[in-house]
Amino acid sequence: MNAAAIVVAGGSGSRLGAPGGKQLATLLGEPVVSWALKALDAAPDIELLVVVCPADRVDSFADAAESLCLETPIRFASSGPTRQESVASGLTQVPCEFELIAIHDGARPLLRPETVGEAIALLAASPAADGVVVGHPSIDTVKFVDEGRITSTPERSTIWMAQTPQVFRASVLRAAMRSAEETGFVGTDDASVVGHFGGTVLMFEGPRDNIKITVAEDIALAEAVLAQRAGGP
Helix, strand or coil, rough: EEEEEEECCCCCHHHHHHHHCCHCECCCCHHHHHHHHHHHHCCEEEEEEEEEECCHHHHHHHHHCCCCCCCCEEEEEECCCCCCHHHHHHHHHCCCCCEEEEEEEEECCCCCHHHHHHHHHHHCCCCCCCCCEEEEECCCCCEEEEEEEEECCCCCCCEEEEEEEEEEEEEHHHHHHHHHHCCCCCCCCCCHHHHCCCCEEEECCCCCCCCCCCCCHHHHHHHHHHHCCCCCC
């Protein structure tokens, strides 16, 4: 099944202190987003990349992509004020012939190509499912809190931490996004939008180190992981 990948890169980077956005922050000499693009480019199932970024930063993202000499064709779309609107913008750049669409955070540089392939394979082998979310089981006890007071403790075995990529059947994702726009529904992630409108979404356990760059400490952690993968100290 042919798949396109939408890379959401519209974040402001305010918590990281990166004025150009966290996706353009430097990680081992390259922009954070470049690491995500390289992983998706190396995934054999991905045949198109769409980077969704602020309109005034398209040139910066295009320069970063050009320096990578990617084999996968790449397009750009303007991000919106919310993630959901950014994904909707990215969808306009994906031709209708693509059967699957993977959505990935541009601020997750530690993605492995095999994770993309395994998530796509799971969806392809699950005809009753509409999507697959990469994540991992929670290792911490989770608490529900109201104004600082713990109100309940959910069963930890049922709690998973959702990451990206999140892979969907293109027709289902497009229909869910249209319905969300028409009804005003806003989901916390792409899977919540698909699920809200009746879609069945599976969870796929991926590597725990697929972190999202959010604060300055995350850069050091990501650099350590990348150095270890490269055989460094």
